[in-house]
Each structure stands twice: as structure tokens, then as C-alpha cells.
Amino acid sequence: MNRELTTHEKNKFRQQLQALRARLLGDVKELEAEALRPTGALSGGATEDPGTSEAAEEVARTLLASEENLLNEVSAALDRLAQGTFGQCEHCSRPISRERLEAIPYARTCIRCARAGEREPV
Numbered sequence: 001m002n003r004e005l006t007t008h009e010k011n012k013f014r015q016q017l018q019a020l021r022a023r024l025l026g027d028v029k030e031l032e033a034e035a036l037r038p039t040g041a042l043s044g045g046a047t048e049d050p051g052t053s054e055a056a057e058e059v060a061r062t063l064l065a066s067e068e069n070l071l072n073e074v075s076a077a078l079d080r081l082a083q084g085t086f087g088q089c090e091h092c093s094r095p096i097s098r099e100r101l102e103a104i105p106y107a108r109t110c111i112r113c114a115r116a117g118e119r120e121p122v
């Protein structure tokens, strides 16, 4: 079941991660523009409820934080691919299942460690 990932499979994950990174980089740029836009700078902003655009900025900032976080994870996964540690759990060093990698190619931990981590108090 958990044989080593083949070069072909690693290439496939690399392509997925690079595509994801490209998409995230585009999203982050857009969200940054949204989050950094001064309130009321829109043309016709006088008629707009100021609360609405503040809420939109807040949403953009929240999204931005999670997209940046994801971008870091994707970059870290690409580093692991380059270093040959991709697909190995950072906690227990056991291989991460192929199903898990296919669902989350930037997963750092195996499902057991991920589940144990979720139960820990934050």
C-alpha cells in the first residue's frame, strides 16, 4: 500500500502544487488590493453605506490571511519535494497515505498525527 512515491507521482504532485501556487499568488494580489483599498476611495462612494465596504475589506483581510497561510504550506511542500522528504510525516516520519496526498498535496503530517493534533487544545 504505502510503497515509496515514484518519480512520476512526485512530478504529478509538483505540477499540482505549482498550479495551486500560481492560482494563490493571483488571488493574494487581488485580495491585497481589496484589503488595502482605503474606505470610501471608490468612485460614487458617497452613496455607499460605509459599513458595507468595511465589511468587504474585513472579509478580504480574513481571506488573505488564510490564502497566505496556504501559500506558505504549498511553498513548503515544494521545498520538501526538492529535498526528497515529500510524503513523509513531519511528526512520526511515517509515510503519508497516497489518498491523503491526493486530497491535500501540501499535507505535512499523516492522518493519525493530524487527527491527534486536532484534539489538542489550541
Ligand SMILES: [Zn+2]
Pocket (backbone or CB within 6 Å): 089, 090, 091, 092, 093, 094, 109, 110, 111, 112, 113, 114
Ligand atoms: Zn504522523
